[in-house]
Amino acid sequence: MFRQLAIATASALVLTGLAATPSMASPPPPGGEGTGPSVYTGTVDASGLERIVDLGVDRHDMVVEPSAEAGLVDVQVILNEIQADELADEGTALEAKEPAAQRRSLQATDGVFRMYGGEGGILEELMDQAAEHPKIAQFKVIGQTHQGQDIGAVRVTGRIDKQRKEGKRPTTVYVGAQHAREWITPEMVRRLLDLYLDSYGTDERITDIVDSTEVWFVPVANPDGYDHSFGEGNRLWRKNLRDNNGDGQITGADGVDLNRNSVTRWGYDNEGSSPNPASDTYRGPSPGSEPETQALDELFGDITPEFLINYHSAAELLLYGIGWQVATPSPDDVIYEAMAGDDANPAVPGYDPDLSAELYTTNGDLDTHMQAAHGALGFTPEMSTCEAAADSVPDDEWVAEEDCVALGFDFPDDEALIQAEFEKNVPFALAVAESALDPNDPVSVVGRDAPDFQVDTFSVSYGDPQTVAVWAKRDLFAKFMTYRINGGPPRISLVQEWDGGERYGDENTDYYAEYRGTVRGASPGDTVEVRFSALPSLRDIFRTWNARLVQSEPFTYEVAQDTGNDVLVIANEDYTGFNPEPAPRNDGPKYLDEHLAALAANGVDADVWDVDAQGVPHDLGVLGHYDSILWYLGDNRLTQDADDVLTETFLFGDVTDLSVAERQQYLTIAVRDFLNEGGKLALAGETTAYYGQLAGAVGGIYYGLDGAPEQECQVTEDFFSDCLILADDFTQYWLGAYDRTPVGAEGVAGTDVPLTGVGALFGGPATVDNPIDEAGEFTPTSDVLPIDEFPQFESWAAAEYTGPSGPFLPIEGAWAAFAAHVDEGYQRLGRTFSVPELADGETATFDAQFSFITELQYDHVIVEVRPVGTEDWTTLPDLNDGTSTAPPAECEAGFFVDQHPQLANYLTVGNPCTSTGATGEWNSFTGSSGGWTDVSFDLSAYEGQEIELVISYVTDPFTGEVGLIVDDTRFTVAGVETEAEGFETGLGDWTVLGAPASSPGNVGDWERITIEGPFYAATATVDSLLFGFGLEQLESDAARAEVVGRILAHFAG
Known part of the structure; x- marks a missing residue:
């Protein structure tokens, strides 16, 4: 996906440097001063942004604004010195801002924020609070840090002296400060603890929670890093204090991101976490290597909580679900969505609820691991930025442009603003704890219920028998499916839990799971109505004394055909679209016959799905009836409707090749689901794996507004949160092409299985309308992510171009x-x-x-x-x-000629400049x-x-x-x-x-x-082939048939 570019908001942030150390009675933190990251600034273009992205910068660590210079942007990004030097070596020089104290916030006076250790620190407060409330609270050390600090937690439950077994009651855990610089999060957890303790016995709701459940509070999960961030020059420190190189010093090359160090999906790829110790998302030397990670893991293993809230900042998000792969919903999302709400009605006012990976991927994160390993459903509220807090009270003393100096992480050290942020989060925090009593029917502050069934509907089927699926509550009894064909008598099908596919589908299934049944006996032209049913859970039966069936809403589909063919051709020519055509052709598929003929030459009859005419095929209703798919683009450069041709951006104005129609996203995910269930895919076209002009910066191409994918993308503030992104992950991680470069070529030659020995020239009628001038030249993913480290992405080059040409390849000779x-x-x-x-x-x-x-x-x-x-x-x-x-x-500004005085021979600086100089002309x-x-x-x-x-x-x-x-x-x-x-x-x-x-x-x-070459024209995996050219662009029918024959043989094993 995007290489973690972190363009945050485009609000005008005037950086004045990093914060100075507040006064406090506790001793200074371990580690050197001034070793932490700093805010770097500069003016760059899109290629400069891409270089920053390639460092693995966390998306919240970067702010981009329009520059006064056309085509450029002003960037502010959190980097350490090592990363800044690397950028400079690559030609992108940024300047570190001088540290400066935040006005009032971090002056040498007592404030709200304080260190964890030492006299008057948070650890001391935790011990004192537990001692002052012995009937309901216990302090516990759950582990120690690299520097030997105790990681303190407080357990709260009614009659705690009688509840000797920890976690016996339904349990919720609140965690803060996994990331050191996020100072607002310990305040959230600490104040929440105070609220529970101080309100017990006087507030009925909190008293009920404490008496019926167990709640744990870990305000600072990263004590070493947190205290280190109070040192001068270290305000933006994020990681723990692991001494990565063992030199006895803490520098920018040290520390591990604790929210990338958990065992589950650790190091799945290098985008969701970094292998580089200098990166702020460094995942550590091994899964679960850090004592802070181990401490939480052991605690959760002991108490097996129902819920986790893992507080972070600063972005105003409410994240849940799968984060290691984009666009991957899971059954327990039904609970998450009921509790978190949606964009229009979020559980925390002003926050944006989303799947964790909607904006960027993470792997080795705490939430994913705690659900996978211990069954705890996890939320990550990304709390408010400094700017949002400073602007929340009109005409108060806080001014974002003056007081916010650390890209949003320096939440104002102001009691009223901190308390307001806390109070905004309280209703959701309490609702989560209440939900621990019955996660199947959670308490929702937005008034939503978790339905018994969520049916995977479709309207068209391509065969019989037909698999149908539903997400259903696990505790429902005797689940079954009924269906009627053409309104006839109901037929019953038992359902079974789906075990998941090759890569996903078997996780986040603690309370809901996917169940599948089979419709049999339908013929082409028949209409089928499907409904799922079950008996209530035993708990609900005893609660209501009602054992009446619960049922889903029915859905209906039509059996369009049932040929029994094994191969489907997906024609994705976009002849109703606008790229490259200035207006839709609306004349049907242009190259379908060539593809069907090539299959027929190999003795294969195939079915067809025309995306323009039929929309997006359903993964079960259509794709699931086939063993293999041949998906081709024809002349289609990008699937675009009229409103996708130009995308409005606040930095670059109207930009071409920046958006696609939302159907392309849905088609991609449907085909990915097909592959996940063991299908085989060949994808061909001159612009396969082309994701538009900002692909390198945003990691994909837009397909609609955030929260409204049917509306055209408009980038008004944030290159990531404003619009939804069709990520390049599909071609990178499923089809084996890590990146793409356009080239011209004369032909193609097979170099490895299944195309070994194939040789063909480009030509024929297709190249008259669509000459080979931007064919895709690929880097196999396994060349970037070695197979021994990333076996799940095994891929190789299967063919190379002959006679390659391009704007930066030699034109004459080699x-x-x-x-x-x-x-x-x-x-x-x-x-x-x-x-x-x-x-x-x-x-x-x-x-x-x-x-x-x-x-x-x-x-x-x-x-x-x-x-x-x-x-x-x-x-x-x-x-x-x-x-x-x-x-x-x-x-006229003079800087260009001042920098290069030689140019004064050709230019005379003035207003305006003239194109003659001391000796010559320009x-x-x-x-x-x-x-x-x-x-x-x-x-x-x-x-x-x-x-x-x-x-x-x-x-x-x-x-x-x-x-x-x-x-x-x-x-x-x-x-x-x-x-x-x-x-x-x-x-x-x-x-x-x-x-x-x-x-x-x-x-x-x-x-x-x-011309060093080779220039790879096709990549292969065990289950796929990706071509950087259209099969219709091959010169002869025989060549096309030979390539298709190799595809079929490869898929047959």
Whole structure:
């Protein structure tokens, strides 16, 4: 999925640095001062954002705002020094903000927030509170930290002296401060403890909870890290204090993220947690390695609680359910949803209830493990940001722009605001504890019930027998299914619990489970009505003295066909869509016959599902009737309705290729469900695994508004929470393509099973309408995630392109010269030419082929020339009209010429700037060349002279695009090409000159590059094949039939 880019809100945050240490009586925390992460700032473009994402930054640790410079964004991100240095080495230099004290919040005066250890700390308070309420409270040390601190917990239950067995009563656990810097969370848990203790005996509701259940309070699950965050310069410390490298010091390379260290799904991939010790989401050296993790695990093992609330900050979310994989609902979500509410009516006002993985994935997290290992249903409230709290009371003393300096984590040290945040969370916290008595029928502060049945409905079936499914309460007795065919007499089918699929479906089933029954005897054209029934639970029977059947609402489907074929072709051509067509064709599938013919040539009759005409096929109703699916795209670049063509963003304006219609998300998940149940899939098309222009930054492509997928995406504040994302996880983790690069090619050659030895050219009618110019070149997932560490993602390259071509591959021969982007660079490649005397009508030109993508108007490619022995520099215009005389963007500000004084030869800074300078004129290429382009420069004015000609790539201080590649250089005199250089054996007479002495040095410079290859055209797994081209784009029917035959053989095993 997205590589954890954490674009939070776009509210104007003025960072003034990190917080200073408050005064307190307790001793300073262990570890060095100033070793923690800091807020780094800078101005970057989309590629710079992607570099930050690739560090594995937690999404809440980054804020992005529009920049005054077009196409750029101002970024503020929490990094440690190691990560900042890594970015700088890659050309994205950010600046650390100087630490500064938050106004009032962290001054050297007593405040609300305090340390855990030492005199007057939270640990001492826990012991005192338990001692003051001995009839209902006990203090317990549940473990110790790396630094030897006790991890304190308080158990609260009625007549506690008689309740010697911990967890005997229905139990709820409240946990805070797994992440050190989230100071509001210990206050939440501590105050909740105070509320229970102080209200017992006077508040009927709380008294009932205490007398009938057991509640545990662990305000600080990470004592070492929490106390460390009070040290100067450490306010943003997140992890514990494990000394990862054993050097006796605590630095940015130390510590483990305790919410990524639990055993369940630990290290499932490198997006939900990081293997890098310097990352804030570092998962630790092994599952459950940390003493703090072990302490909670042992406690939960002893008391087996019904519920967990694991408080975090800062994002105003209410998370539940599966977090290790996107878009994976589970049966116990019925309870979670009843308790948490929805976007319109959340259980905590202002919070957004969601599946844990809706915004980003996590693995090794506490909630997932505690349900999987101990049956505790877990919620993670992400409490309010500093900004939300500071703005919550109009005209008070708190001003977000002045007081919030740590990307939302520095909740104001203000009693009234802290108490208000606490009180907002109390109703949900109490309801969860009350629900422990009967999780099947939870207490909901939003007035929702957990229904007995949640039926998986569909309207079309492709066969008989037909499997149907329902999520039902486990404690219902004698579950069965009834169905009627064409209104006839009811028939009964027993149901069985589904054990789950190959990767998912067997978890979060403590109170609900998926049960399946089978309809038999229906024929094409028949209508079937299905209903699920059961007897009430024994508890409900004894409570109501009523054993009447409980039933689901019925649903009806039609049997459209029942061929018995094993293969289904999904035609996903989007002929009713808008990409690449300017308007819908509405003329039906264009390439269906080619695919059916290729199957028929292998003796296979196939059925068809046309997405445009029929919508999304149901995984059980349609897909489940087949062993294999051939899913193809045809000319479809992206499945788009009219309102998806342009997506409004607050940073970049209207952007193309940023959204798809929501049906593409639902189709993807349906096919994933099919694979999960043992199906086989081949997916083919020139833009398979293409997720639009921001794929690298957001990890996918949008498909609708958050909470309203049927509405068009509009990114008004947050690149992650505003819109829903069709994640790239499906092609990465199920189809074996970790990333994709567009290329052109002449053909394809098989390199491994099942395509070994296959050879085919591209061509034929399909390539007239859709030439091979953006085929997908893939990196196999197992090349990134090694099989020995990630066997679940085993994949390999099955074919490569022949005759590959592309904007950054050499165009002539195998080598070219390349200047990759560097910030504030002046990369120069130069040589001399002797221009002879010319006869009338003769010319001398420098000719070459260029391909470039630069930051439009900010970074430039120029061809400079001067007579040798002079300083009479100028830049030359392209005779093919590729250059412009427009001055660089913001030239009038002066920073570009100040940075590179050489440019004063061609530009005069003023308002406006002019395109003439001290010795010459300004002519530049900027933006994108659209691939390789011929360039030509007239040297005739220098006849009889020796000149120096320099190809320069000049950049501003901020991040840019790809850079410039040059090939096929020639000196042409009177139409005769001479001194040709294609860099095949070296640079020839060309020299890398470095930056002018007056410019900053280049961190990278010109170099020769070659077509290294291979350029993989297809990836394979045991169950799938992904093609970066359309099968219809193969030149011949025979080639297509051969490839399809290999697909079928692979799937047959």
